[in-house]
Amino acid sequence: MTTMVTAAQAPETDEAPTRRGKNPRTKKSIVLTLLTGIVLIYSLLPLVWLLINSTKTQDGLFTSFGLWFDDGPFAFFSNIADTLTYNDGIFLRWLGNTLLYVVIGAGGATFLAVLAGYGLAKFDFVGKKAVFAIVIGAVAVPGTALAVPTFLMFAKLGLTNTPWAVIIPSLITPFGLYLMWTFAAEAVPTEILEAARVDGSGEFRTFFRIVLPLLAPGIVTVLLFSMVATWNNYFLPLIMLRDPDWYPLTLGLNAWNAQAATAGGEAIFNLVITGSLLTIIPLLAAFLLLQRYWQSGLAAGSVKE
Amino acid sequence: MAELAVRRRRSWTGWRFVGPFMVVFALVFLAPIAYSIYLSLFKTRLIGGTSFVGLDNYQQALTDPSFWSSLGRVSLFLVVQVPIMLFIALLVALAIDSGRLHGSSFFRVTIFLPYAVPAVVAALMWGFMYGSQFGLLASINDQFGWSLPDLLSPSWILASIGNINTWEFTGYNMLIFYSALRTIPGSLYESAEIDGAGEFRKITAIKLPAIRGALVVATIFSIIGSFQLFNEPSILQQLAPNAITTDFTPNLYAYNLSFSGQQYNYSATVAIVMGIITMVIAYVVQLRGTKER
Amino acid sequence: MSALTRRRLLGAALASAVTIGLAACGSDDDSSTGGGTAAAQxxxxxxxxxxxxxxxNLTVWAWEPTLTKVVAEFQKKYPKVKVNLANVGTSADQYTALQNAFQAGxxxxxxxxxxxxxxxxxxxQKNLKDLNAFGAASLKDQYNTGPWNSVNSGGGIYGLPMDSGPMALFYNKEVFDKYKVEVxxxxxxxxxxxxTIHKADPKVYIANDTGxxxxxxxxxxxxxxxxxxxxGENVGINFADAGTQEFVKVWQTLISEKLLAPITSWSDQWFQGLxxxxxxxxxxxxxxxxxFxxxxxxxxxxxxxxxxxQYTAGGTASAENGGSSLAITEKAAASTLAYGFLKYANQGDGVKxxxxxxxxxxxxxxxNDPNWLNTEFDYFGGQKANEVFAKSAQGVVSGWTYLPVQVYSNSVFNDTVGKAYVSNTTLTDGLKAWQDQTLNYAKDQGFTVK
Incomplete structure (x- = not known):
């Protein structure tokens, strides 16, 4: 398994780790922009649908063409208001839950992945080779099929139907571990660590003082991925949670979507759509914020050397 | 094979960093897997209770046509969808990295965006797009007098799911490639330019070799993702119940075995067998991916 | 506006009920049920x-929307009872949750x-209490035959009927009039x-069905x-019986001639089509x-x-479609209290x-309530639709039974019979495959298959 790591650690390890800044002289290409634009449209089209349809009433949804606005009332703001107040404002409760799961789950996942990735990249220890083999091997077993065993175990631990049942499994991101591993191998020069050791700095002190800042761009990437994964986590809460008060947004939206499909159920597709839109927005904002940090992180890396 | 980590005296120091991860990992991955293996050796019936059956469940899985046809289906999916998705992701990453795009950060955000859409919502949106009666497909057919095939019919459904997956994960993979590209030292390009290398030459000689590790890993995780295909078919099933059978993918099959049929033991067996197959294939890909340098 | 205010009031009522309920929490609410599944009261x-x-305290898992109001009123009437009503998913989703909980204990x-x-x-699976222990048998006359038979299984009574679904044909009169089609x-x-309808306008279908x-x-x-x-533990399936063949004859023709809209019920396209x-x-x-x-x-x-x-001109035969009961779980901590809730919701004030x-x-x-029968439905142009439904309820054919593996069986319906809707497979072959797969499962689960 270590062969892969070697490959990923790539040829430039011996190079001076200077990074290329943006070259201002590069000519912009319209053709390339247009070609990439096709992928952009492909990515955006369904989201445009979401945006357009969030302006329609429940009835308007069924009587108008999906990719254009409805002749009827412009219901965008009333939809938002309804989404936030429906069922005594349960949506906000779900939003709060989701934030809780993301902050603790994704934050913790990133922290664990950074620690472990750094440990794997910069230390030689007993059982190291087995770690990656075990991680990738375990990831290969279909998670949905493990749901029942996991549920039964958590039930025995008394964790089901509590936030912990959602948070604890989110703490593991094998992919994040891998990213941090390769990133730490490249971004943290071994000499710095040796120098710190010579100065008598403890390993954890070195980690927090010197290594963490160097890892910043990688941390942001892992944080972003695990945030999205936790934010959109659906299957696990579905199995673990019974009390709608602990639902994350995805489960709540699905419950709204499903509630039409029963005797006497009220179809609220307009709220499902508006709710979906509202669900995406915080992620988008987080991404934009993190991206800025991410770029400056990269740039900082290049300045430093 | 050079070990790039510091050649310090082998010690347990590293475990202080890896330990916390592995503890939680053991709880949420290893323990359920061990429990599944245990479960797979038993059989519980509605009438008659639980009995030890040894490897009977494995024998059943190996001769189960439902299991093998579902495996065949995801394999087909794998060899078609994954290359297309990774190819597009790579092209976009290269385009953005080249610095020749107008508004490249806008591209980066927007193409990543679908990954942020919850599966429930994605199914709603694509369900509308695929709708042959009142959906976008119907509108296009009406508008242009075409008769595009019903994308939710049995013969098209795999392609339709492939499209959703491509839509969801192209941006994700693009970002991985892109961040790998960003770690290439500028000095390499400078020397290439001095040698008079063009953009294409720079891609084949510098960029692709440099991100080979990221490519291999993205491929491995895509293989695992394809073999574990579940969310998209399970949600589209509500719209196309006849096209997406309960044994459509191995994962869906294992899920339905345990949740609709309470065949927990057999379901665990299918999961274990599937895990072993996935591991073997991922291992082979990893070997091949790293050997040809 | 008024609905909102009312909800607030209910919320307040609920909140006060909670406080009282908590105060009474320590009291022992469960007078022992003795043998539990004993047939005697x-x-x-x-x-x-x-x-x-x-x-x-009572925990209730249900997705039926009207129960929210029932619970609120129930707590008003019995202020010391606190009901925790949770919608853990609709139908099969909830059964999954239930099975998991039973499995975990x-x-x-x-x-x-x-x-x-x-x-x-x-x-x-002995997961539900036999309500004979509470003397539920005496409620027989309070319910319609169809639903009552449905909660009886092998001599036990495993739930109280909550709602029922005697079938009717809902039709869009405007469309029928437009194409001059008689009902x-x-x-x-x-x-x-x-x-006639589909020929007049290829975009219009008399019904949707994807199986x-x-x-x-x-x-x-x-x-x-x-x-x-x-x-008991003997099960049999025979889709070759006369009744099944009657259905197959009609429906196969509809499918073969492509007279059914390929739209799955409960999808957004379906609501759109309706x-x-x-x-x-x-x-x-x-x-x-x-x-609607x-x-x-x-x-x-x-x-x-x-x-x-009707299959036979002039007949009055009908059947139940859907409908559900409230049941008490075998391990319920407060089964006597739970039965009190069941009676309130499904037989007492809750029904109204x-x-x-x-x-x-x-x-x-x-x-049989004239007020109810005379209700005029605006949606149906002022029609007293309940008269139609009540008549259907009378006509439900007796003697129907579901399998003890029906949840599984229904889950593989589209794998087998579903093929008839999208390929050249006939309904008869599809039903045969359904029968075989279900029986295989039953055999595997330890049933004796006839």
């Missing part, structure tokens, strides 16, 4: 009333909503109507078919009107309810609350 009505007054609710078709399966009285006329296990079994039920035989007239009729349970009103509002005034078309909010009753008193 071991808990008297007085015990139940005492438990209600003493109070305690923890987190099991006291009361669960279970549809009639799934009840035998949970009863057989079909028989399935043969239905077939003719299907041809639905509940619908097919109901249709066979109406035709007098009895494909399922259950005797609202815009391209799905011209719908044969389903009498609980449907509430869904809330989910296909723009069809209001255009739709009507009619009696279900639910019916007023659009649910369809299973109680015979309501079905």
């Amino acid at each position: 071991s808990v008297s009505d007085a015990d139940v009333e005492a438990a209600l007054q003493a109070g305690g 923890s987190g099991i609710p006291d009361v669960a909503q279970i549809e009639y078709y799934a009840l035998p399966q949970f009863a057989l 079909p009285k028989t399935w043969t006329e239905f077939l003719e109507a299907a041809r 639905d296990a509940g619908f097919v079994t109901s249709m066979i039920w109406q035709a007098g078919g009895k494909p399922y035989t259950v005797d 609202a815009n007239g391209s799905i011209a009729s719908l044969a389903t349970g009498a609980w449907m009107p509430a869904n 009103v809330t989910s296909a509002a723009s069809g209001s005034g255009k739709w009507r309810a009619a009696e279900l078309p 609350i639910r019916v007023d909010n659009g649910a369809f009753p299973a109680t015979s008193a309501t079905l």
